[in-house]
Amino acid sequence: MKSFLPxxxxxxxxxxxxxxxxxxxxxxxxxxxTLEIYRYDPDAENGPHLDxxxxxxxxxxxxxLDALVKIKNEIDPTLTFxxxxxxxxxGSCSMNIGGRNWLACTQAMDDIDGPIRIFPxxxxxxxKDLVIDQSHLFDQHKLIQPWxxxxxxxxxxxxxxxxxxxxxxxxxxxxxxxxxCTGGCPSYWWNGDRYLGxxxxxxxxxxxxxxxxxxxGKRLDDLEDPFRLYRCHTIMNCTKTCPKGLEPAKAIxxxxxxxxxxxx
Amino acid sequence: xxxxxxxxxxxxxxxxxxxxxxxMTMSIVHRATGIALYIGFIGMAAWLAALAAGPRPxxxxxxxxxxxxxxxxxxxxxxxxxxxxxxxxxxLIWDLSIAxxxxxxxxxxxxxxxxxxxxxxxxxIALFWTGGRPS
Amino acid sequence: MKSMRSGLARARGLGAAGSGTETFWxxxxxxxLGLPLVAGLLIVFWKLAGADYASxxxxxxxxxxxxxMVMVIVNFAVHMRLGAQVVIEDYVHRPVLKPLLLxxxxxxxxxxxxxxxxxxxxxxxxx
Numbered sequence: 001m002k003s004f005l006p007x008x009x010x011x012x013x014x015x016x017x018x019x020x021x022x023x024x025x026x027x028x029x030x031x032x033x034t035l036e037i038y039r040y041d042p043d044a045e046n047g048p049h050l051d052x053x054x055x056x057x058x059x060x061x062x063x064x065l066d067a068l069v070k071i072k073n074e075i076d077p078t079l080t081f082x083x084x085x086x087x088x089x090x091g092s093c094s095m096n097i098g099g100r101n102w103l104a105c106t107q108a109m110d111d112i113d114g115p116i117r118i119f120p121x122x123x124x125x126x127x128k129d130l131v132i133d134q135s136h137l138f139d140q141h142k143l144i145q146p147w148x149x150x151x152x153x154x155x156x157x158x159x160x161x162x163x164x165x166x167x168x169x170x171x172x173x174x175x176x177x178x179x180x181c182t183g184g185c186p187s188y189w190w191n192g193d194r195y196l197g198x199x200x201x202x203x204x205x206x207x208x209x210x211x212x213x214x215x216x217g218k219r220l221d222d223l224e225d226p227f228r229l230y231r232c233h234t235i236m237n238c239t240k241t242c243p244k245g246l247e248p249a250k251a252i253x254x255x256x257x258x259x260x261x262x263x264x
Numbered sequence: 265x266x267x268x269x270x271x272x273x274x275x276x277x278x279x280x281x282x283x284x285x286x287x288m289t290m291s292i293v294h295r296a297t298g299i300a301l302y303i304g305f306i307g308m309a310a311w312l313a314a315l316a317a318g319p320r321p322x323x324x325x326x327x328x329x330x331x332x333x334x335x336x337x338x339x340x341x342x343x344x345x346x347x348x349x350x351x352x353x354x355x356l357i358w359d360l361s362i363a364x365x366x367x368x369x370x371x372x373x374x375x376x377x378x379x380x381x382x383x384x385x386x387x388x389i390a391l392f393w394t395g396g397r398p399s
Numbered sequence: 400m401k402s403m404r405s406g407l408a409r410a411r412g413l414g415a416a417g418s419g420t421e422t423f424w425x426x427x428x429x430x431x432l433g434l435p436l437v438a439g440l441l442i443v444f445w446k447l448a449g450a451d452y453a454s455x456x457x458x459x460x461x462x463x464x465x466x467x468m469v470m471v472i473v474n475f476a477v478h479m480r481l482g483a484q485v486v487i488e489d490y491v492h493r494p495v496l497k498p499l500l501l502x503x504x505x506x507x508x509x510x511x512x513x514x515x516x517x518x519x520x521x522x523x524x525x526x
Contacts, residue, residue: 002283003279003280003281003283003284004279004280004284005279005280006280007277007280007281008280011275011277011280012275014272014274015274015275015276015277017277038276040274042273047274048274096276096277096281096282098283099281099282099283100282100283119276119281120276122278122282123275123277123278124276125273125274125275125276126274126275127273132276135406136406136409136410138406139406139409139410142407142410143407143410143411183276184282186278186291187489189278189279190489190490191488191489193412194412221415221417223415224415224416224417224418224419224420225415225416225418225419226416226418226419226422226488227416227488230419230420230422230423231489233291233485234355234359235287235288235291236285236287236288236291236364236369237282237285237287239364239369240285240366247364247365249358250361250364253358253359253360253361254361256359256420256423257359257360257361259419259420259423260420260423263420263421298479298482298486299483299486301475301479302479302482302483302508305475305476305479305508305511305512305515306507306511308515309472309514309515309518310514312459312468312514312518312519312522313518315452315455315456315518315522316517316518316519316521316522322455323452326452342441342444345440345441346437346441349433349434349437352430352433352434355430356430356431359427387441387445391445391448
């Protein structure tokens with residue numbers, strides 16, 4: 001099953017996706033790979049549409065990002081997407097590829113059968129093509145105050161942490177803020193204006209358990225809310241779609257456990 | 265010159281393009297069985313009220329449940345309550361931060377479906393076997 | 400209407416409500432306690448299969464069954480009210496409709512529970 005619903009099922013007029021242009025393959029000798037890519041130009045008259053591109057697989061790198069760069073260089077220079085490190089550390093190129101959110105730079109084309117369908121990160125407002133508006137995501141990240149908070153004067157030397165205390169952070173500090181998980185969370189789809197989403201909550205947990213931080217109670221106060229935190233229904237899409245192999249659902253479960261613990 | 269009116273930013277598709285995951289599907293089923301059981305609870309209240317009211321109302325209730333539609337509904341409710349209970353166990357386990365990692369979360373999710381189908385089938389097979397009939 | 404409000408102000412909204420954990424915890428308590436109750440209810444259901452009026456009354460009037468039924472009713476009513484509340488909050492965002500549905504939910508769940516509990520008590524206490 002490809003998805004629960006047909007492509008434009010229940011979609012508002014401005015977001016409906018039309019059939020777009022089919023770009024013919026150029027100078028190909030090797031096997032052809034087809035990509036269907038979501039296109040939207042805010043300055044054009046028409047709305048979103050799905051363009052079809054064909055590329056020579058032998059003349060392209062193995063990852064989806066390689067194909068996007070190749071298309072932009074050789075076929076259609078107007079194709080717009082975010083990318084930077086091309087090796088899974090910057091988090092820029094997250095998008096919906098073959099039905100799940102992942103980084104284009106670490107998604108091998110060989111792991112996808114048939115035409116590769118690429119959409120912007122699920123349920124996000126689209127600025128242009130595969131570029132989404134991230135401002136609300138980063139405002140929510142700012143809300144949890146993702147920095148070390150200690151009272152008193154700046155110390156002379158670094159703030160100490162035992163190796164065991166440092167190990168507590170493993171699996172929670174590595175987030176690159178690509179928001180694949182947040183874009184894959186149905187709860188965020190329905191209540192993203194108030195629900196903080198898995199990525200931000202994972203980061204919140206990372207600061208909650210930092211042994212050096214002195215604001216734990218206040219941080220918990222900020223999360224004690226039916227919508228900010230408790231919209232998580234452990235659907236697990238976040239953990240499945242994390243390109244870094246992190247477990248946001250576990251972090252959220254641990255935040256809930258902390259909140260329960262301080263009441264008993 | 266009139267300035268071009270910008271249309272609102274389109275929303276990227278979600279359920280229309282997201283490949284269904286087992287845990288997401290079971291989450292939906294958990295919710296659906298929960299809502300069904302809500303209705304079932306009202307039905308149970310009506311049944312108890314009929315029983316308390318006397319033989320006549322009880323007989324009406326018995327005929328409704330014993331009709332051609334009653335049996336499948338009763339079987340469906342048996343499965344729904346078992347599935348919701350096993351799904352509840354899964355959620356309690358996840359709340360303890362256990363079995364989040366692949367493949368355990370998938371095994372656990374599959375196990376709830378298998379267990380509910382198995383238990384509901386066993387219940388009804390055994391019930392018919394021992395000669396009991398739904399009221 | 401385009402809002403001139405800052406993004407951070409929108410993200411913070413009305414601030415943290417300072418509640419939610421108690422609801423979450425109550426839902427887990429009723430879910431854990433509900434597990435043995437489901438088993439008990441299925442046994443009662445089994446015994447009731449095909450029962451005529453007299454034997455059904457006799458079964459519900461049994462003190463153990465009656466106590467079990469009242470526990471089922473109270474536990475399930477609390478659990479399902481909270482569950483339906485979450486569903487309403489998830490999908491309904493219209494200002495008047497949402498609080499209205501939340502009220503209807505509370506009323507329905509507790510009314511059904513009171514009717515069911517009184518029926519059991521009447522059968523158990525007055526034969």
